[in-house]
Amino acid sequence: MRIESPVRSYRLLSYIVMFLLTISCSEQENIPLTSSFVINKAHCPAPCTLQVENESLNATDYLWDFGDGFTSAAQIPTHIYNMPGTYTVQLKTINGSQEMISSQTIYVIDRQVCSTVNIFYVLPSDAVRTDRQNLINQAVEENRALWSRNGATFITEDVVTIHSNLTRHEFIHNDDGIHNNTDWNWLGNAINEVMANTDVVLNDPNHKNIIFLEADVSGFCPCAAAANFHFTGIPKWIIDRIERDFATEVGAIGHELGHTFGMPHENCGVQVAPKGIMCNGADFGFVGFPEVELRQWHFDFLFNAEHRSYFLEHCL
Numbered sequence: 001m002r003i004e005s006p007v008r009s010y011r012l013l014s015y016i017v018m019f020l021l022t023i024s025c026s027e028q029e030n031i032p033l034t035s036s037f038v039i040n041k042a043h044c045p046a047p048c049t050l051q052v053e054n055e056s057l058n059a060t061d062y063l064w065d066f067g068d069g070f071t072s073a074a075q076i077p078t079h080i081y082n083m084p085g086t087y088t089v090q091l092k093t094i095n096g097s098q099e100m101i102s103s104q105t106i107y108v109i110d111r112q113v114c115s116t117v118n119i120f121y122v123l124p125s126d127a128v129r130t131d132r133q134n135l136i137n138q139a140v141e142e143n144r145a146l147w148s149r150n151g152a153t154f155i156t157e158d159v160v161t162i163h164s165n166l167t168r169h170e171f172i173h174n175d176d177g178i179h180n181n182t183d184w185n186w187l188g189n190a191i192n193e194v195m196a197n198t199d200v201v202l203n204d205p206n207h208k209n210i211i212f213l214e215a216d217v218s219g220f221c222p223c224a225a226a227a228n229f230h231f232t233g234i235p236k237w238i239i240d241r242i243e244r245d246f247a248t249e250v251g252a253i254g255h256e257l258g259h260t261f262g263m264p265h266e267n268c269g270v271q272v273a274p275k276g277i278m279c280n281g282a283d284f285g286f287v288g289f290p291e292v293e294l295r296q297w298h299f300d301f302l303f304n305a306e307h308r309s310y311f312l313e314h315c316l
Contacts, residue, residue, distance in 0.1 A: 238252055
């Protein structure tokens with residue numbers, strides 16, 4: 001029997017490890033240095049908490065400049081802007097003698113000057129789902145981005161989750177004390193929960209409000225969603241379809257928000273894509289969000305004296 005020398009085995013193992021390390025280092029050297037990041041919000045009311053996703057590659061060191069005199073060397077920092085203003089966030093990535101720089105602009109607005117859109121996630125005591133805050137934020141952001149591309153950039157607050165003592169049945173069947181129609185109890189009771197847990201009021205002149213309610217109102221309301229008193233109500237079935245990537249239901253958020261600015265439904269039967277954002281339900285046909293747009297008559301509502309403070313184009 002031949003017995004392998006321990007020394008020879010150790011040397012062989014060392015050579016293999018060195019070879020693998022050489023390959024790893026070589027592969028690392030072939031990855032170019034990049035500087036790239038994503039911010040959670042480009043438009044944010046003060047005090048504004050900036051959160052970033054660092055997508056840079058092959059960096060060994062990071063230097064962040066937040067544009068307000070503060071810096072950070074963290075890979076994934078957070079930063080709070082206390083004063084309104086326009087700031088340039090810059091990231092310098094470093095690897096040896098190599099450096100790369102990327103930047104983005106963040107607008108921190110003054111709540112005393114600019115009005116904002118609140119987002120509420122209302123959970124009945126027996127809600128089946130309680131975990132869709134990120135989905136909701138993303139869906140609202142898709143609408144905000146589309147409106148912004150069309151020249152109307154509204155400013156949103158962070159999602160606020162409200163845990164209610166009402167059951168799903170009670171949201172639908174309890175008299176809301178607001179509407180004189182039981183079809184709308186679910187919206188009125190959701191509004192009541194928001195007002196009970198925040199400083200928001202009916203017809204608040206400084207806020208539009210989007211409520212996502214984890215209760216299925218199918219069969220109890222002749223509506224897909226609803227809007228009244230500066231509130232938009234998005235029930236569970238729409239949240240479900242947004243989660244399953246039904247784009248038209250994402251657009252329902254902006255459609256109902258449009259009602260809070262006084263915009264009525266539009267006759268879209270003869271329109272070609274992109275259609276107006278106030279096309280109603282089946283009028284979309286096979287053309288839905290994001291193949292919609294703001295048109296001149298929409299701007300007449302959005303940028304009038306009552307509403308223009310909601311839009312970055314006018315409030316800064």
